[in-house]
Amino acid sequence: MDSFLHSEFTLSESGFLFDHGTGLTYTLNETGRFIFQKIQDGSHANNLVELVTSEFEVAEDIARKDVDDFFRQLKEARIIH
Amino acid sequence: MVVFNVLSVHSMFSQLLFAGSSLLNLKIRTDDYTMTEKRHYSKPTIIRHTVGVMNKYGRPPATVPMNRLVGHEVKELVENYGSPLFVLNVQELRDNYRDMSRAFMTRYPKAQIAYSYKTNYMKAVCSILHQEGAWAEVVSGFEYDIARNLNMAGENIIFNGPYKTKAELMRAFSEKALVNIDNYDEMQVIEDIAEELGTVLEVGIRINMDLNSPPWHKFGFNLEAGHAFEAVKRALASGKLKVVGLHIHVGTYIDDLTIYSRAAQGMVEFYRYIKEQLGVTLKYWDMGGGYASHNTLNWAWLPAEQTCPTYDHYAETICPILLNGPFAAEDAPKLFLEPGRALVDEPFSLITSVAAQKRMPNGGRGIVLDAGMNILSSVQWYSYNFQTGQDSGSMIEDTTVYGGLCMNIDVLRESASVPQVRRGDLLVIPHVGAYNISQSWQFIYLRPNVIAIEDGEVHVIKKAETREYVQEFEQVPDTFTK
Amino acid sequence: MGINVGITGLHATDNPAPGIGVIRSLKHPEGWDGEIIGLAYDVMDTGVYDENLLDHAYMIPYPNSGTQQILARLLYIHSKTRLDVIIPTLDSELALFQHLEPELRKHGISLFLPDSIATKRISKPNIADFCKELEIDTPKTYAVKDSGELDKAIKEIGYPLMVKGAFYEAHKCRDDKDTINYFNEMRQKWGYPVILQQMIDADEYDVCCVGDGKGGMLGALPIRKTRITDKGKAWAAITLKNDQLFDLSKKIIRDLKWAGPCEIEILQEKNTAKMHLLEINPRFPAWIFLGTGANQNLPKMVVDLALGKDVQPLPNAKSGVTFVRHATDLICPIEWLEKLTTGGELHY
Numbered sequence A: 001m002d003s004f005l006h007s008e009f010t011l012s013e014s015g016f017l018f019d020h021g022t023g024l025t026y027t028l029n030e031t032g033r034f035i036f037q038k039i040q041d042g043s044h045a046n047n048l049v050e051l052v053t054s055e056f057e058v059a060e061d062i063a064r065k066d067v068d069d070f071f072r073q074l075k076e077a078r079i080i081h
Numbered sequence B: 001m002v003v004f005n006v007l008s009v010h011s012m013f014s015q016l017l018f019a020g021s022s023l024l025n026l027k028i029r030t031d032d033y034t035m036t037e038k039r040h041y042s043k044p045t046i047i048r049h050t051v052g053v054m055n056k057y058g059r060p061p062a063t064v065p066m067n068r069l070v071g072h073e074v075k076e077l078v079e080n081y082g083s084p085l086f087v088l089n090v091q092e093l094r095d096n097y098r099d100m101s102r103a104f105m106t107r108y109p110k111a112q113i114a115y116s117y118k119t120n121y122m123k124a125v126c127s128i129l130h131q132e133g134a135w136a137e138v139v140s141g142f143e144y145d146i147a148r149n150l151n152m153a154g155e156n157i158i159f160n161g162p163y164k165t166k167a168e169l170m171r172a173f174s175e176k177a178l179v180n181i182d183n184y185d186e187m188q189v190i191e192d193i194a195e196e197l198g199t200v201l202e203v204g205i206r207i208n209m210d211l212n213s214p215p216w217h218k219f220g221f222n223l224e225a226g227h228a229f230e231a232v233k234r235a236l237a238s239g240k241l242k243v244v245g246l247h248i249h250v251g252t253y254i255d256d257l258t259i260y261s262r263a264a265q266g267m268v269e270f271y272r273y274i275k276e277q278l279g280v281t282l283k284y285w286d287m288g289g290g291y292a293s294h295n296t297l298n299w300a301w302l303p304a305e306q307t308c309p310t311y312d313h314y315a316e317t318i319c320p321i322l323l324n325g326p327f328a329a330e331d332a333p334k335l336f337l338e339p340g341r342a343l344v345d346e347p348f349s350l351i352t353s354v355a356a357q358k359r360m361p362n363g364g365r366g367i368v369l370d371a372g373m374n375i376l377s378s379v380q381w382y383s384y385n386f387q388t389g390q391d392s393g394s395m396i397e398d399t400t401v402y403g404g405l406c407m408n409i410d411v412l413r414e415s416a417s418v419p420q421v422r423r424g425d426l427l428v429i430p431h432v433g434a435y436n437i438s439q440s441w442q443f444i445y446l447r448p449n450v451i452a453i454e455d456g457e458v459h460v461i462k463k464a465e466t467r468e469y470v471q472e473f474e475q476v477p478d479t480f481t482k
Numbered sequence C: 001m002g003i004n005v006g007i008t009g010l011h012a013t014d015n016p017a018p019g020i021g022v023i024r025s026l027k028h029p030e031g032w033d034g035e036i037i038g039l040a041y042d043v044m045d046t047g048v049y050d051e052n053l054l055d056h057a058y059m060i061p062y063p064n065s066g067t068q069q070i071l072a073r074l075l076y077i078h079s080k081t082r083l084d085v086i087i088p089t090l091d092s093e094l095a096l097f098q099h100l101e102p103e104l105r106k107h108g109i110s111l112f113l114p115d116s117i118a119t120k121r122i123s124k125p126n127i128a129d130f131c132k133e134l135e136i137d138t139p140k141t142y143a144v145k146d147s148g149e150l151d152k153a154i155k156e157i158g159y160p161l162m163v164k165g166a167f168y169e170a171h172k173c174r175d176d177k178d179t180i181n182y183f184n185e186m187r188q189k190w191g192y193p194v195i196l197q198q199m200i201d202a203d204e205y206d207v208c209c210v211g212d213g214k215g216g217m218l219g220a221l222p223i224r225k226t227r228i229t230d231k232g233k234a235w236a237a238i239t240l241k242n243d244q245l246f247d248l249s250k251k252i253i254r255d256l257k258w259a260g261p262c263e264i265e266i267l268q269e270k271n272t273a274k275m276h277l278l279e280i281n282p283r284f285p286a287w288i289f290l291g292t293g294a295n296q297n298l299p300k301m302v303v304d305l306a307l308g309k310d311v312q313p314l315p316n317a318k319s320g321v322t323f324v325r326h327a328t329d330l331i332c333p334i335e336w337l338e339k340l341t342t343g344g345e346l347h348y
């Protein structure tokens, strides 16, 4: 599922993200980094909520809304399509 | 629909294990980590690096959660008293008064604070300040009546302002209030009153000077143009008035101390001159209000905490100059100060809730609060801070903060640093005690509760409005409904 | 044990902050054995990537982001890398450091700063009054606090004029359109007041001085800029021996009881040779390294003053020494950027 990332990205432990295609850099918080890593690892968008709730202390409905919002942010930033 | 890959199966599995583990209270080891508890969650966020955003140590105070106010959970206060909610820290108000009074009295023993009612004339607020020893400074018959209703003696009330009716002046003089004359029309009315009462009335004269740009020329008589001298001369000429006071109020939110030193200098020189020329002896002089509070003006770059002088700075600027006046130390006139915002701004906070979040067409973020400029009119002047009432993480974003009114102009701040918040999250706006409540207007929404907290106890000092209250004085003639 | 010095203002672009010049001056004398701690506001503050100049770099909060945050950050840095002295080099920081000084001193961090009243007197809105008091000439200046006053200010001053931000930036304006544009830009960027100032046909001189805080001037470096950028910044300059400049500077420092560094900008009218005080910046200028070639190592002097050492006035600056600025490129691995962005510190 890697294909829905726009280009190659390096994500460091600290949440620093480098877009090799555009040269832009970003910071992700822990949850954001977790999700981004899963995307890089090929997880399907539909599974991400489950992955988040199993890893973090959060109710499913909140995680669903937040993941949704996070995807919107990634799209708006043209990181995924 | 669901595509299970290895990772997500693993994760489903581990979730089951996790549930089991908590049920059985067992610790289950997997290869890579101990599954005792889940990680702390915050809303997933990504922020692009642009100039200025790349300094996470430049975190504004907004990310430091303010989940307690005066010893109470912000969340609980809202559960009990609703949102939005004004909260007064009573001790802070008392401390402000005591500190300011100390700063002036240690430098000018005959200093007396007369609290500027218009800043916030809620009965509870005025009562606390009177308890601490403040006199009342009022600028209308209505405010005068509030003070009298709180049992302030007339002689502890200073009556200022450009428009006082004859009846109000009559009441003030018969109750021995201190009246500062603003204009010649008023002077004539007061002469009539003196005639009717058959006595010579003691009065103060309000003067103004060219101190700031634009100068405050609306009130009183101008010094540089010679009007102030003419006014004193004219008051004495009638034989019905005796000038015993001088009053100046240099403006509001004056953080430039040189304005106060010039004003004090001007007062001293003017006193010397009218003493020599007209034989005036002052019983009091009144340096007015205008002392700044810890709020940052919209056009200022540095935050107020770095630019706002302390009470001691103001006192040190004003008192030594006045003490050089034309009198022996023991005959020094009483010195009045009329602080408003410097006393009541900081002790009040407003708790509000996030109603909505939006992405603006330019990519920026907007949030809508349940409080609007109808209860926060000072957004015209101040760039308020928005502190989170809960831990909202440290990922801040430039945000336009909108008030809840269905009016395009209801913007509380064009660009504020706000962490990631959701609908229902609480924000605390500190330092909102001056002018917002007395200038609030009932519009679209009902105005909220105002509570005061002291010694752990919560008192409702103004109940939230109801429809019945708002419509109490309205009448619909029968003929409109038949 | 060497003295560790924290320095701000590391952004050396075509409008360079003074930090780099200060650091180079400190490291110039033989036997320097302290560490230099760069205090940066942005990970793109260029100087943080100069591993030959810095020993450590830390991100710090912007001066307008709240005193307590900044204090906490400085104390954190102090706990990791001892800070003996801090030299702030930006105008916009001064109020903050003046405010924090007593607290920092308690923790063993020394500064040498002017008092806040002196700073207020020479601030752009007040400098005209200051000149009047000292009977020094100055170009006609108007501090506009409200767009309604703009017309009046323009009429009083006439063209050409300069529009200046409350802290930084100045733009030459020849007509109303220019003035209104820059007025709005400066207002949005730096807030009120926006300064309008008469332009005088004159030679421009700068004097960097250090005052002892009691009225004495301990060092002075007068220069003429021989090449300037389109932003009016020195790209090359030459040191001078000029009694008029020296005396005027001394008079100013004496009256202000100035403590620490400042840059006094002086104009000499071409027609009349009259001296005008243009402005006083309460900090080192970016070209301060030039002093090391003219026997005026003023940053070193300020460190000594901060440490409470007995500092004697320096003999006059050597004249005829020049500098040319020379831009250079630093190669930096992306890890440095990452460390600063996510961890807020970088140790070379």
Ligand SMILES: Cc1ncc(COP(=O)(O)O)c(C=O)c1O
Pocket: B116, B119, B137, B160, B161, B249, B251, B252, B253, B288, B289, B290, B291, B338, B339, B340, B341, B342, B434
């Ligand atoms: C006569 C007088 N005194 C005192 C004040 C209080 O001003 P501040 O709240 O700025 O202290 C005002 C406010 O405008 C005033 O008009």
